[in-house]
Amino acid sequence: MPAATACPITLTASDRHHLKKAAYGHKTEHQARIRAQIVLHAARGRSNARIAAEIRLHVDTVRTWRGRFAHGGLPALADRKRSGRPARFTPVQVAETKALACQLPAEAGVPLSRWSCPELAAELTARGIADSISASTVRRWLREDALKPWQYRSWIFITDPDFRAKAQRVLGLYARTWQGKPLGADEYVISADEKTSVQARCRCHPTLPPGRARAMRVNHTYGRGGALAYLAAYDVHAAQVSGRCEKTTGIEPFMNLVTQVMSQEPYASAKRVFWVVDNGSSHRGKRAADRLSAAFPNAVLVHTPVHASWLNQVEIFFSAVQRKVVSPNAFTDLTQVGDRLRAFEDRYNATAQPFQWRFTTSDLDDLLARLSRHTSAGRQEESSVALAA
Structure with a gap:
């Protein structure tokens, strides 16, 4: 019988950015790192056997995660959901928590510059959104949604025309x-x-x-x-x-x-x-x-x-x-x-060994494209505010 053909993998700029971050991030879990490396190798056109030899995995493991990504994209690299204890909080309560975390404390009349998870939990209880909720529960929700309102990052627009x-x-x-x-x-x-x-x-x-x-x-x-x-x-x-x-x-x-x-x-x-x-x-x-x-x-x-x-x-x-x-x-x-x-x-x-410099011209183009989208969105928002005024 003819051998099965490996699923072809084509990455978008966004997919490549997230996969490289997962494959080389210092805080990435081991399983997520391995899965991201499999997909990145597959995107370069390598066979399942070669990927398995390079990463030291069984070829069936490589075939499984390559196939899952080919049919489901990035979400398919996560573990499938398993049955567990019934949820204590409703999706509406989770959404209201994340919405509150997206607001500046001053907008809610709270004299703080940033939210912390204990303060968010206290505010949710005070507003009657939840009868009682722990800071660890709030932290878990925000971590799953990539929101960390107690952190902030400074940044700057590109000013160099070249x-x-x-x-x-x-x-x-x-x-x-x-x-x-x-x-x-x-x-x-x-x-x-x-x-x-x-x-x-x-x-x-x-x-x-x-x-x-x-x-x-x-x-x-x-x-x-x-x-x-x-x-x-x-x-x-x-x-x-x-x-x-x-x-x-x-x-x-x-x-x-x-x-x-x-x-x-x-x-x-x-x-x-x-x-x-x-x-x-x-x-x-x-x-x-x-x-x-x-x-x-x-x-x-x-x-x-x-x-x-x-x-x-x-x-x-x-x-x-x-x-x-x-x-x-x-x-x-x-x-x-x-x-x-x-x-x-x-x-x-x-x-010393040379640094493993992984930022390429493709990453540069992806970065400039993301910044361009942010700049365009900011200008549209400023125009909307000006028209409303």
Whole structure:
């Protein structure tokens, strides 16, 4: 008998976004992560047997979840409902709870800036929506509906008119391409930036190491020993860092970092070295690009879009420095800070691997499409308000 053909999988931009978030999210449950990875592999046209070998699953498991997604989409990846205890609350009560959570407390006459689950539970009881309800029940409802009224996020509209073009250039360099052509073996990509105000805080009492049933204890009071700026240049594909400490940031300290990197091999004799930087004052605009190319003809300055420092991979390294070197901050003076940073560079370079950068141009297009929809909806709402006024 002929072998059964695997179900073809085609993803929309929204499906791909949710699946990648589930497949690589740190807080995703293991089962949800595996199912998302199966679908993503299937969307690339891979066979069930190959997917099973790569993820180390039985081929029947791969076939099951591939088929469920093909016939039911994202909702089909969830566990099917099972019978249980009869519901204590009606769907109307659940809907009224979520509607209240969507309102600002000030609109309900409550002197709060944000709702918490205990406060929502008390408000539901006060309004007679429920005779009694626990905060954990409210929390479960909102978690299932992705509403967390006790949290908030700040955000900003894209203001750079060339956002896509600039972001695409940076993403292309991470994929070892420039202007549609692959980079040569003698071309390198450097991600550089400054970490400002790394302080030396001398604790008034020594830090106590972890003990039996006790976490490490860091004394709250400290004396200030000054601050320095840490400048780093990260080779994106070799995962090597060159850094230096300066008294402050600025054009001269940044050019000192460039000179330190470009005067050593393999960058000194490279055909081109691309420097990916943000729009900080030390390396902003065409003047900075001209200054860099005048000092080093084989250096090319590439700016990220405005308000898009998250596209700069050196920021990931700086987050590791903050977690592993700076916090908790307990240094006697700035010399100790500099020595610790240099020692960490040597330790990092000995074992580091390139970052697994997963944000591609397809993800960029999906992001811009979502932002465009939000912008259009906001403008329509403003127009409606203006007409009503």
